[in-house]
Amino acid sequence: MRTLDVEAGPTRYTITIGPALIGDPHACAARIPGRDHLVVTNETVAPLYLDKLRAGLPGRRVQACVLPDGERFKTLATLERVFDALTAHRFNRDAVVIALGGGVVGDMAGFAAACYQRGVGYVQVPTTLLAQVDSSVGGKTGVNLPAGKNLVGAFHQPLAVIADTDTLATLPPRELRAGLAEVIKYGCICDVGFLDWIETRLEALLACDAAALTEAIERSCAIKARVVGEDEREHGLRAILNFGHTFGHAIEAATGYETLLHGEAVALGMLCAADLSCRIGMLEPAAAARIGALLTRAGLPTVTPRIGAARAAELLRLDKKVLAGKVRLVLLDGLGRAVVSDAYPQDALGAVLEERFA
């Protein structure tokens, strides 16, 4: 079992990573405060892990809210079901919500906790690789609107993150690969040594090797914890974690959130951002090719859906990082050095959109 501390503004919490954590009172009851819990989960994860989690919380009052599965249910309407469950079971301010599932469940449970009675505590128990390396850490919570992804939300840090690596054994291989896109992202933005390591251990990661996955999760969380520790509310540095996400969110919106998984869209987005970085002379073409080769080996898509350059440009302008009408993008000033910029020439962006989306 490994632990990492996150310090985000005035909040401090521990990420625990390891096998057999769900179901173990030393890992769960000891790290989840309070007596009253609403476990927010979904209809896929509940049959796999809900009873196990209950066993890890002896003597607690544990109720469950089982949501439908899928990004399309990450909505205000679904959120109401969580509030209904909280009120039906008469939970008050000392209740602790537990998010048991992937990033969709984690974002919704965290947002519900941020809002219910103006804020109750919550704990993340992530069960996808993507959630274990990214979404469960850092306190971004929220839901989608028809106009775009994560457009309503709050920063609300969890009280603890408990990442049980055994849960990855039941994860569909495609979901594991989508999680690897975010792992590769960390290497690209700030740690070439980690990128070297991922290249060496990729087969082990794809084969769900426990030691390799644990190391990938720990190194990813360490990077995320450092960045969030420096810039919890994304006034600057934290935006680098969105490498590939601006293009990726546009791709997800254009394809209706159903065709591609979030991590797959991020993989495509990273290639767009790397391409733009090359066109403006910040990144060697060989470095962009290296990212492409790694994503290909990881079984991630590398060919962007042809949604049209104009539609892509329009969707980019919906990004939350747009300031004064300018689309700020995370680019690579060399491999391992991400920068946030709106100073790229528009014709270079236009060329990327034409080549990859038209």
Ligand code: NAD
């Ligand atoms: P997800 O939550 O949809 O989970 C993927 C699928 O795996 C779902 O069908 C789920 O039911 C299933 N599943 C989960 N755990 C399982 C297990 N152990 N065994 C079998 N099946 C399992 O998707 P995700 O990739 O985990 O998360 C994507 C979401 O996370 C997106 O909504 C994205 O916006 C959000 N996100 C948030 C942040 C953040 O900082 N808050 C960061 C990155 C992504």
Ligand code: GLY
């Ligand atoms: N996934 C981006 C962030 O947490 O800031």
